[in-house]
Amino acid sequence: MAELPELNPVIHGKLRLALLSLLAGVDEAEFTWLRAKTGSTDGNLGAQLLKLEEAGYVSVEKKFVQRKPQTLYRMTEAGRAALTQYVRALKELLGGAM
Amino acid sequence: MTRSGEEQELKERLILIESMIAEGRRSHERWGWVYVLWGVANCTAILWTALGHFPYAWPIAMITASVLTAVLAVRKTASRPSTTLGRAVSSIWITLGVSMMLLFPALGISGRIDEYIQISVASAMLGMAYAASAILLRWKAQFACALIWWGSSVFACFGKSTPVAVVYLSAIFFCMIVFGVYGMISDWRARKLEAVNG
Numbered sequence: 001m002a003e004l005p006e007l008n009p010v011i012h013g014k015l016r017l018a019l020l021s022l023l024a025g026v027d028e029a030e031f032t033w034l035r036a037k038t039g040s041t042d043g044n045l046g047a048q049l050l051k052l053e054e055a056g057y058v059s060v061e062k063k064f065v066q067r068k069p070q071t072l073y074r075m076t077e078a079g080r081a082a083l084t085q086y087v088r089a090l091k092e093l094l095g096g097a098m
Numbered sequence: 099m100t101r102s103g104e105e106q107e108l109k110e111r112l113i114l115i116e117s118m119i120a121e122g123r124r125s126h127e128r129w130g131w132v133y134v135l136w137g138v139a140n141c142t143a144i145l146w147t148a149l150g151h152f153p154y155a156w157p158i159a160m161i162t163a164s165v166l167t168a169v170l171a172v173r174k175t176a177s178r179p180s181t182t183l184g185r186a187v188s189s190i191w192i193t194l195g196v197s198m199m200l201l202f203p204a205l206g207i208s209g210r211i212d213e214y215i216q217i218s219v220a221s222a223m224l225g226m227a228y229a230a231s232a233i234l235l236r237w238k239a240q241f242a243c244a245l246i247w248w249g250s251s252v253f254a255c256f257g258k259s260t261p262v263a264v265v266y267l268s269a270i271f272f273c274m275i276v277f278g279v280y281g282m283i284s285d286w287r288a289r290k291l292e293a294v295n296g
Contacts, residue, residue, distance in 0.1 A: 037121055
């Protein structure tokens with residue numbers, strides 16, 4: 001019997017999954033935009049983004065635009081590969097149910 | 099958790115991924131006002147030239163529209179992430195704008211142009227930009243506008259002065275002003291629906 005794939009625990013968290021999926025559709029995104037799209041609090045969002053950054057799935061750039069601080073997040077190649085792998089594993093797990 | 103409960107949760111994960119990716123890509127739809135702005139600028143320039151015989155009508159209308167577009171675009175896109183699709187679509191319009199801004203004044207100054215060539219070339223260029231954008235966005239209404247522009251381009255090669263001008267003005271009215279208002283209404287409806295669905 002074929003072994004069922006395991007789901008990546010870093011991505012499996014709902015908010016982290018939503019964040020990676022959002023970043024998959026854009027070149028880069030501001031912290032405020034991610035907060036608006038996910039409806040999350042600053043603290044929780046920051047913590048989840050940090051976990052994704054530590055896993056190497058997102059990269060962060062901090063800069064000033066018109067004297068205002070701006071934090072930009074980008075999905076890395078490793079993040080894209082991990083999300084692709086996660087979707088593949090999900091579909092495999094759901095195989096019979098889909 | 100039961101097996102069906104687990105399956106349901108995994109399905110919800112898939113739906114979440116799809117909806118979030120779609121959300122990220124939805125940043126190119128809010129541009130209806132640009133079509134209206136340029137439609138009004140073109141109509142103003144044409145009528146100002148025809149009725150007022152004012153030689154600087156075109157430069158004033160085009161420069162005003164360009165400055166307004168640039169200022170409003172920067173303000174509207176400041177908080178929105180850029181996407182590959184958004185960049186592809188905007189590249190079409192930016193390069194079209196630069197090409198027209200260089201070509202028509204140069205032809206006007208050199209005198210190597212008449213009203214038929216001007217309308218035919220302008221319509222063909224607009225038709226190309228509308229069609230390319232429509233194919234990228236899979237937007238049928240925009241492709242219909244491209245067909246109108248191409249029709250106007252071909253008609254300008256064979257028609258007489260007044261009918262050619264009427265067809266061109268009609269194309270500006272429908273493909274810029276009416277299409278722009280339609281785009282704004284579609285966007286307003288989509289945002290309203292989004293707000294209702296949370």
